[in-house]
Amino acid sequence: MFEHIERVPGDAILGLIEAFKKDTNPRKVDLGVGVYRDAHGNTPVLKSVKAAEERLLEQEETKSYIGSHGDPAYGNAILSLVLGEGSPLLTDKRASATQSPGGTGALRLAADFIRTNLPGKAIWMSNPTWPNHHGIFDAAGIERHSYPYVSASNTLDFDGMMDSLGRIPEGDIVLLHACCHNPSGFDLDKQQWQQVLNVVKQRNLMPLIDFAYQGFGDGLDEDAYGVRLLAEQLDEVIITSSCSKNFGLYRERTGCLILVAKNEEQMNNVRSQVAIVARENYSNPPSHGAAVVSTILGDEALRGMWLEEVDDMRGRINQLRSGFVDAMAPHGLAEKFDFIKQQRGMFSYTGLSRDQVERLRNDYSIYMVSSGRANVAGLSSDVLEYVAQAIADVSD
Numbered sequence: 001m002f003e004h005i006e007r008v009p010g011d012a013i014l015g016l017i018e019a020f021k022k023d024t025n026p027r028k029v030d031l032g033v034g035v036y037r038d039a040h041g042n043t044p045v046l047k048s049v050k051a052a053e054e055r056l057l058e059q060e061e062t063k064s065y066i067g068s069h070g071d072p073a074y075g076n077a078i079l080s081l082v083l084g085e086g087s088p089l090l091t092d093k094r095a096s097a098t099q100s101p102g103g104t105g106a107l108r109l110a111a112d113f114i115r116t117n118l119p120g121k122a123i124w125m126s127n128p129t130w131p132n133h134h135g136i137f138d139a140a141g142i143e144r145h146s147y148p149y150v151s152a153s154n155t156l157d158f159d160g161m162m163d164s165l166g167r168i169p170e171g172d173i174v175l176l177h178a179c180c181h182n183p184s185g186f187d188l189d190k191q192q193w194q195q196v197l198n199v200v201k202q203r204n205l206m207p208l209i210d211f212a213y214q215g216f217g218d219g220l221d222e223d224a225y226g227v228r229l230l231a232e233q234l235d236e237v238i239i240t241s242s243c244s245k246n247f248g249l250y251r252e253r254t255g256c257l258i259l260v261a262k263n264e265e266q267m268n269n270v271r272s273q274v275a276i277v278a279r280e281n282y283s284n285p286p287s288h289g290a291a292v293v294s295t296i297l298g299d300e301a302l303r304g305m306w307l308e309e310v311d312d313m314r315g316r317i318n319q320l321r322s323g324f325v326d327a328m329a330p331h332g333l334a335e336k337f338d339f340i341k342q343q344r345g346m347f348s349y350t351g352l353s354r355d356q357v358e359r360l361r362n363d364y365s366i367y368m369v370s371s372g373r374a375n376v377a378g379l380s381s382d383v384l385e386y387v388a389q390a391i392a393d394v395s396d
């Protein structure tokens with residue numbers, strides 16, 4: 001029966017990883033893969049995570065099932081991190097947290113929850129968006145559309161976005177990136193979030209906010225601005241959160257689906273539905289990553305250590321952004337690339353064409369996604385000049 005099944009091409013990024021590994025050029029630079037890298041090109045285990053793991057090894061008492069919603073201590077810690085300590089939504093018991101296998105797992109829970117409980121609703125996502133958004137909602141059988149987000153001249157197309165959101169059928173779902181937009185790096189400012197809130201209210205839309213990079217933009221609270229604005233000003237919001245990047249727990253699959261409802265009763269109703277969706281997908285979430293996170297967030301010393309580590313990761317990314325623009329100055333291109341300093345998070349749409357990306361790979365062993373998306377964290381002060389020179393060469 002397998003005879004007729006065709007092989008499909010692998011993920012483009014995985015192909016890029018393979019090509020990079022095989023490249024023997026000692027000056028090669030990987031700006032493709034979507035993980036944080038330190039100054040030595042590593043993605044280390046955070047010190048706070050190691051310390052929490054030591055404690056867990058000592059103290060963990062059971063490997064029994066954890067339940068479909070996961071560990072309540074983790075859920076409460078994530079609710080405070082995302083919605084803010086002392087948020088009225090928490091005192092009013094309007095927010096439900098479900099531990100999930102990564103942000104991807106939270107998105108799939110959201111998608112299945114929407115399909116079963118909000119039948120017929122379509123989802124609208126930014127163009128471009130993280131490609132897996134397409135796959136996840138397609139797999140759940142949800143009709144998918146897009147709204148403009150990046151203009152042809154590589155700027156945030158906020159007017160195009162607002163125009164499109166204003167015409168979405170009432171009651172549809174709108175997928176928003178909380179911060180550090182992947183792949184473009186273009187984020188909304190406070191005023192723009194307010195305008196998004198207005199149109200969501202006007203059209204009675206259901207926001208689904210993907211929060212995969214909390215702490216990587218301007219700060220843990222600063223990055224939550226849009227999430228908290230919408231969650232506090234609307235009756236209902238869906239949020240998916242991930243600890244992959246800010247805790248460096250990529251392979252431990254640690255995320256959370258948050259549903260905000262109008263009141264405690266409705267919160268408990270939707271929560272009961274999420275438990276069914278989780279049970280039908282994987283029954284219980286993996287425990288380890290979430291146990292690490294709740295250990296860190298529940299302990300003053302570990303929390304302090306983690307806050308510093310997040311500050312360091314964010315500081316490095318933002319320093320590299322400025323460093324890159326400075327390195328373009330001798331080539332007379334600082335102004336042209338100044339937007340890199342305004343973008344936030346690990347990723348940047350560089351504005352480089354497919355052809356330029358190919359030349360960078362073939363002639364300079366600099367690897368980035370063909371859309372021109374670069375992982376800024378893949379840079380280091382040692383390679384800035386080399387990369388700047390190469391980009392100047394292909395920009396002629």
Ligand code: PLP
Nearest residue numbers: 102103104130182210212242244
């Ligand atoms: N959402 C966005 C926009 C992402 O970029 C990612 C990861 O790259 C995720 C969600 C999911 O992250 P994970 O499933 O690794 O937690």
